[in-house]
Amino acid sequence: VQDTVTAGSIASDQTICNGEDPAEFTSTTAGNGSGTLSYRWESNTNLTAPSWNVISGVNSATYDAPVLTATTQYRRTTISTENGVACESVPTAVVTVTVQDTVTAGGIGSDQTICQGGDPAMFTSTTAGNGSGTLSYRWESNTNLTTPSWNVISGANSATYDAPSLTATTQYRRTTISTENGVACESVPTAVVTVTVQDTVTAGSIASDQTICNGEDPAEFTSTTAGNGSGTLSYRWESNTNLTAPSWNVISGVNSATYDAPVLTATTQYRRTTISTENGVACESVPTAVVTVTVQDTVT
The missing domain is CATH 2.60.40 (Immunoglobulin-like)
Known part of the structure; x- marks a missing residue:
């Protein structure tokens, strides 16, 4: 009569990422029996109604499971063979490899x-x-x-x-x-x-201060240095006639690098802002230095 065959124990529960290889299951306590010992390993993926499947070709005390994509349980049975008669232990406590769901990035x-x-x-x-x-x-x-x-x-x-x-x-x-x-x-x-x-938008510069007679037309303001930016460039021109407390007014319809002011009857200041538009977003420079057109009083 063979000795009662004991299962021993295996270690241990693990959690892995989807598609990873679990660590090898070690034999924390050897199985025992009076005959020659071998082992049978089984796996199960149905955690609700277990259905154990023998893992072919595995008969040692330890087992290195393959890459897994689903939570899987394992157990080991010790087999003692004496005089051609094989006696089995009960299975070990189950070891569960929890496989996390594939993580999505969103x-x-x-x-x-x-x-x-x-x-x-x-x-x-x-x-x-x-x-x-x-x-x-x-x-x-x-x-x-x-x-x-x-x-x-x-x-x-x-x-x-x-x-x-x-x-x-x-x-x-x-x-x-x-x-x-x-x-x-x-x-x-x-x-x-x-x-x-966008790149920093630069204003460039415009030229230059002028003095004219009352009712005359100042010379066109040229672009002495172009404005710059990484997008499509346009310009905004502004004028101001209050030299004490400036109040700048946008000149409607003017968006080029140069500007030809109309006939003037009062001293007027001008400045230009460069606008860079990229992917529908408009970025602005600081205004240029002010150019002043000094209009002389009417000579009597």
Whole structure:
């Protein structure tokens, strides 16, 4: 009569990310029997109504399971063979490998264009990330559009992110992290969102102070230095006749680099602002230095 065959024990429950390879199951306590020992390993993926399947070719005390995409249970039975008679233990306690659901990134929206030094609108979560654990997020930024080098944004772990003021075009992306039983699994990053930061718009300069007789037409104001910006350029011209407390008025319909003022009867100042429009967003320079047309009093 063979000794009672004992199962021993195997270790241990694990949680892994979808598509990962669990750690090898060790034999924490050896099975025992009076004959020659071997083992049978079984697996089950039906946690509600278990249906155990023998794992072919596995008969040692330990077992290294393959990559898994679904939560799977394992158990081991010890077999003692003496004089050709095989006696079995009860199975070990079940070891469960919990496989987290595939973590999805969701989506963030959307590309923006801002002026130099501007503050982009907060990035919203257009589609939530998803996973079977507790969700958190990692935000990253990149300013190298040729050879991206992504940097983690410290302290940003919510679904949305409000970026600071920017002076260079910057890309952003978000990764969803699902944590279950202390194991963190990550999605692929979201599609990249780019905040295009326009170059600083420069005013250039216009020429030049003039003195004319009352009722005369000043010479056209030329563009001595062109305004500059990364978008499509246009201009706004303004005039002012209050030399003590200036009140600037936009000159309607004038948007070119030069301006031919009308006949004047009072001393008038002029200035030009450069406007750079990119992706529908208009950014402005400071105004040029003021040009003054001094109009002499009527000579009697």
